[in-house]
Amino acid sequence: MVLAELGGQINAALQNLTKGSTVDEQAIDALLGDISRALLMADVNVKFVAKFRNAVKTRVTMESQDSDRQMKKLVQNAVFNELLNLLNPGTKPFQPEKGRRNVIMMVGLQGSGKTTTCTKLALWYQKKGWKVGLVCADTFRAGAYDQLKQNAAKSNVRFWGSLTETDPVVIAKEGVEKFKEDNTEIIIVDTSGRHKQEASLFDEMVQIENATKPDEVIFVMDSTIGQAAHEQALAFKEKVKVAAVIITKLDGHAKGGGALSAVAATQSPILFVGTGEHFTDFKQFDPKRFLSQMLGMGDIEGIIGALQDAGIDQNSGLYNFEKGQAFTLRDMHEHLTRIMKLGPMGQFMDMMPGMPKGLFKGQEDQQQDKLKTFMCLMDSMNDKELDHPNAKKMLTPDRIARIASGSGKPAQEVQDLVKAYDKFGEMVKKMGAMDFKNLMKNPEQLARGGAGNPMANIAKAIDPKVMKQLGGQKGLQNMVKGLSGGGGAGGLGGLGGLGGGGMPDMGNIMNMAQQMMGGKMGGKMGGKGKRGGGGGGMPDMAQMMKMMGNMGLGGK
Numbered sequence: 225m226v227l228a229e230l231g232g233q234i235n236a237a238l239q240n241l242t243k244g245s246t247v248d249e250q251a252i253d254a255l256l257g258d259i260s261r262a263l264l265m266a267d268v269n270v271k272f273v274a275k276f277r278n279a280v281k282t283r284v285t286m287e288s289q290d291s292d293r294q295m296k297k298l299v300q301n302a303v304f305n306e307l308l309n310l311l312n313p314g315t316k317p318f319q320p321e322k323g324r325r326n327v328i329m330m331v332g333l334q335g336s337g338k339t340t341t342c343t344k345l346a347l348w349y350q351k352k353g354w355k356v357g358l359v360c361a362d363t364f365r366a367g368a369y370d371q372l373k374q375n376a377a378k379s380n381v382r383f384w385g386s387l388t389e390t391d392p393v394v395i396a397k398e399g400v401e402k403f404k405e406d407n408t409e410i411i412i413v414d415t416s417g418r419h420k421q422e423a424s425l426f427d428e429m430v431q432i433e434n435a436t437k438p439d440e441v442i443f444v445m446d447s448t449i450g451q452a453a454h455e456q457a458l459a460f461k462e463k464v465k466v467a468a469v470i471i472t473k474l475d476g477h478a479k480g481g482g483a484l485s486a487v488a489a490t491q492s493p494i495l496f497v498g499t500g501e502h503f504t505d506f507k508q509f510d511p512k513r514f515l516s517q518m519l520g521m522g523d524i525e526g527i528i529g530a531l532q533d534a535g536i537d538q539n540s541g542l543y544n545f546e547k548g549q550a551f552t553l554r555d556m557h558e559h560l561t562r563i564m565k566l567g568p569m570g571q572f573m574d575m576m577p578g579m580p581k582g583l584f585k586g587q588e589d590q591q592q593d594k595l596k597t598f599m600c601l602m603d604s605m606n607d608k609e610l611d612h613p614n615a616k617k618m619l620t621p622d623r624i625a626r627i628a629s630g631s632g633k634p635a636q637e638v639q640d641l642v643k644a645y646d647k648f649g650e651m652v653k654k655m656g657a658m659d660f661k662n663l664m665k666n667p668e669q670l671a672r673g674g675a676g677n678p679m680a681n682i683a684k685a686i687d688p689k690v691m692k693q694l695g696g697q698k699g700l701q702n703m704v705k706g707l708s709g710g711g712g713a714g715g716l717g718g719l720g721g722l723g724g725g726g727m728p729d730m731g732n733i734m735n736m737a738q739q740m741m742g743g744k745m746g747g748k749m750g751g752k753g754k755r756g757g758g759g760g761g762m763p764d765m766a767q768m769m770k771m772m773g774n775m776g777l778g779g780k
Contacts, residue, residue, distance in 0.1 A: 230266045230481055230518065231517075231519045232520070233259075233265075234259050234262055234518075235519050235520050237255050238300055241299060241300075247296055247299060252299060256281070259303065260276075260277055263276070266480065266482060267451055268310070269454070272310055272485050272486075272489065279306045280306050284299055310485045310488060311485065311511040311515060312511040312512075313489075313492060313493055315493050316493065317493045318439060318467050320349075320439070320440075325403070325407075326410050326439050326440070327437065327438040327439050327440075328411065328413065328438060329432065329440070329464075330412060330414050331429055332443055332446075332460075333417055333446060333449075333456060336417065336445060337472040337473060338415075338444040339362070341472055341506075342372065343372070343376065343381070344496075344505075345442075345470070346376070346410070347381065347504075347506075348496070351533070354409045355407065355408050355409045356382070356409070356410045356411075357381070357382045357406070358382065358412050359395070359411065359412065359413045359414065360383070360414050361392040361393075361395045361396035361399070362392065362414050362415060362416045364392075364416035364417070365416060369385050369386075375503075378503075379503060382408070384398070392428060393431045393435050396436050397435040397436060413438065415428075415432055430464060440468065441464050442466070442467070442495065443457060443460050443468070444470050444472060445457065445469055446473055447472060447484070450483055451485070453483040453487050454487070454490060457487050461492070468492055468493050468494070469487045469495065470494070470496045471484060471496075471498065473498060474499050475498075475500050494509045495508070497514075517575060530566050533566075550613030551648070552613060553605065553609065553615045554602075554611055556644075557599065560595055560598060560599060561599070564596075564599075597633060597641075598641050600631050600632075601641050604627050605627055616645070616646055619638070619642055
């Protein structure tokens with residue numbers, strides 16, 4: 225993500241302040257100058273930058289501390305909080321309710337990726353257990369009907385549209401009524417893309433709103449237009465009741481920061497951001513978590529949510545292996561199923577504190593294809609083969625040939641699976657023999673040298689290629705320290721707290737996660753009927769660490 229460059233520049237400026245011997249007015253001006261230049265390069269409006277700079281100086285002046293150490297912490301908190309104010313409009317979005325019909329109308333500019341975003345949103349809700357339907361009310365763009373229908377088929381989402389009806393208002397109304405009869409909970413209406421100067425299309429948009437009476441109107445905004453997003457968002461809000469915004473194409477353009485801050489200035493909350501072309505390249509937007517991740521401090525809440533959605537919790541059988549217990553292909557099948565539910569591995573690893581961004585960039589498709597091949601091969605095996613304690617011995621050439629024929633895959637793929645299973649089994653035994661609970665209670669052990677260094681044992685259990693990408697044992701150590709509450713990149717963790725602003729304290733977040741273990745979610749992490757999802761037991765840090773070690777084979 226290009227915004228990672230902005231985060232890196234801001235982080236570097238904060239580190240320069242931390243390394244300095246004193247914090248005086250000159251040092252603060254130098255810091256704000258560096259951050260202001262970085263924001264302007266990201267196309268943030270100059271008025272917002274000036275407001276940010278003045279707010280930081282005012283806060284620092286009002287809360288001036290005696291010691292340099294306290295002043296550094298004060299300045300860092302002030303920078304974080306004022307950056308947060310640039311992204312946070314302070315308004316809460318609509319929350320759909322279970323058991324009733326929730327109509328969502330999607331509007332946006334031509335070429336903003338609105339139709340693809342409709343599918344992404346539908347798939348996101350569907351994965352959360354909602355009954356979803358898509359309505360194509362875009363009769364202006366040639367191919368819109370076919371695109372949305374194909375996307376719906378790929379995502380297994382119900383679809384409504386018409387090739388004969390030319391009035392989009394009629395199509396939208398009929399589609400909504402049809403899905404209401406079927407007790408569909410989330411009905412997403414895709415409308416024609418338009419521009420703020422196109423009066424006729426704006427009138428059509430108003431007519432569709434009046435006909436469908438949506439519970440929420442979402443404006444889909446292309447991040448590549450930068451700070452011009454402010455005018456466009458306001459133009460749409462003047463015509464229809466835009467309740468929220470989704471930002472697209474945030475993965476590859478330097479103007480993303482400008483779009484984010486400009487939209488926030490319209491007082492419309494940003495619900496999601498699109499970070500790629502795939503349906504899974506879609507992330508729920510939380511200003512504090514987004515800023516934390518951008519500054520290299522990770523997204524612990526995002527990690528916990530992903531693990532929960534994948535069903536990786538304290539009751540997962542794979543993480544309770546006892547010494548001497550056999551590791552079977554059925555165990556491997558269960559584990560890979562959970563890993564695939566995490567989505568693209570690159571997105572998951574980007575949430576890790578201290579993790580190099582884009583670690584698996586360009587490898588996600590290859591990784592997913594390999595995992596799908598392994599799953600297909602194991603689905604072609606019988607119970608005896610899946611449950612045998614030594615699959616390498618069990619899978620004779622005749623059995624390999626039969627499995628390859630039954631799955632439609634080459635015999636070499638079966639042999640690759642056997643090799644991966646062999647390494648997987650060895651690694652599970654290594655990870656299972658480690659005292660993770662004690663390790664996470666005493667994270668200072670991670671820095672301990674000598675033959676009994678726990679970090680060295682973890683490193684041995686991870687694929688060498690992945691270790692190299694992580695930056696070796698030191699890089700892994702930094703990442704694990706961040707997860708265990710030791711702070712994020714650049715020594716910026718542990719500032720402020722979760723409650724009233726300030727930089728997120730990793731230790732506090734993990735303590736909160738530990739307290740929530742036992743399958744009772746709710747609260748900040750989302751509850752029934754909320755966008756945050758819910759349900760499932762929370763994984764503890766020991767399980768997270770074992771899973772991270774196991775993922776060393778995920779891209780093989």
